[in-house]
Amino acid sequence: MSAMRRQPTADHPNQRLSGVVDDIGKDILDSIYVTLSSGHPIRSVQVLFDDEHANRVASLSKGSRIVVVGRCEGLMMNVLISDADFVDSAPQQRRSRSRWTWLTKSSSPKKRP
16 A cells, blocks of 8 residues: 555544664754665655654664654655654554554545535
8 A cells, every 4th residue: 555545634643653774864954763664665764753762763773673653744755754753562563565564544534425
């Protein structure tokens, strides 16, 4: 399922996902980020964290599995997740062929009569 079809709705603004850390760094605006492996040669999931999570992000290493919750900003070059927070225990995870998994189901918009 494509990332664009998983965008949050007004009822579900935040998304929970798990993934394997591929890279850790800071962007040109000095924001802390972690990219999750996607299996795609170009695209990945870029998870942006506030400075309060700097120590936790610094303790990660490539190959670590993390579970986060954050706001899906959509697909630019990567799927962007902002205002991320770590989730220490997750509900039962759904299996996925990709290296990251959405754990929150987004409901489809309701049609008005």
